[in-house]
Amino acid sequence: xxxxxxxxxxxxxxxxxxxxxxxxxENTAFDYFPWYQQFPGKGxxxxxxxxxxxxxxxxxxxTISFNKSAKQFSLxxxxxxPGDSATYFCAASFFTGxxxxxxxxxxxxxxx
Amino acid sequence: xxxxxxxxxxxxxxxxxxxxxSCEQNLNHDAMYWYRQDPGQGLxxxxxxxxxNDFQKGDIAEGYSVSREKKESFPLTVTSAQKNPTAFYLCxxxxxxxxxxxxxxxxxxxxxx
Numbered sequence: 001x002x003x004x005x006x007x008x009x010x011x012x013x014x015x016x017x018x019x020x021x022x023x024x025x026e027n028t029a030f031d032y033f034p035w036y037q038q039f040p041g042k043g044x045x046x047x048x049x050x051x052x053x054x055x056x057x058x059x060x061x062x063t064i065s066f067n068k069s070a071k072q073f074s075l076x077x078x079x080x081x082p083g084d085s086a087t088y089f090c091a092a093s094f095f096t097g098x099x100x101x102x103x104x105x106x107x108x109x110x111x112x
Numbered sequence: 113x114x115x116x117x118x119x120x121x122x123x124x125x126x127x128x129x130x131x132x133x134s135c136e137q138n139l140n141h142d143a144m145y146w147y148r149q150d151p152g153q154g155l156x157x158x159x160x161x162x163x164x165n166d167f168q169k170g171d172i173a174e175g176y177s178v179s180r181e182k183k184e185s186f187p188l189t190v191t192s193a194q195k196n197p198t199a200f201y202l203c204x205x206x207x208x209x210x211x212x213x214x215x216x217x218x219x220x221x222x223x224x225x
Contacts, residue, residue: 009152032211043202043216044155045120051211089154096209098143098162099170104154 003027004092006103009028013110019077023090028071030092035064035075038087080110115139118203118217122140126222132179133188133220135203142208144186148172149200161186190222
């Protein structure tokens with residue numbers, strides 16, 4: 001059973017546009033929700049993370065929106081740039097958890 | 113610099129041979145993980161370890177084996193029993209408690225011919 005479901009699988013956005021990636025989770029006990037960014041041939045790196053006690057977190061052009069009642073969270077990339085072209089993974093884990101549960105990834109392409 | 117190192121970056125092996133992928137970290141993290149990445153399937157957990165000399169199977173452990181003799185090291189062996197071993201393998205580590213991120217290595221691309 002997929003613990004974290006991610007959509008869309010791929011996304012093409014014009015430079016300057018807004019990229020939106022959505023994730024839904026099953027286990028209400030999850031309490032840490034990071035987003036990872038991965039460039040081709042590289043390992044993923046943490047982009048931004050949120051805990052369920054807040055509904056939104058913003059870091060520069062990247063914002064996580066969190067809806068606890070709907071068990072959904074999303075990543076918004078404002079003013080998308082070609083350098084943002086990468087694969088993005090959402091994930092969920094527990095405070096004392098031993099693993100992350102990853103979504104299946106979204107391949108983002110930002111065209112000039 | 114603290115980090116997690118995987119080697120080699122590329123690995124080619126003949127079908128039927130066992131191969132071991134290296135993962136070393138100097139972050140003093142207790143937990144270490146191995147993931148397999150295939151196109152369109154995200155990151156699938158193979159094995160993880162929270163302390164030395166202890167490890168647990170993940171979702172796709174069949175055909176793989178690991179050891180954790182030192183805190184810093186968590187090698188993965190891809191055995192001949194793994195039906196489709198060609199993939200990108202990622203090692204990660206994190207603290208076992210707290211709202212902490214997982215740090216990933218740069219990956220090893222294994223090709224079995």
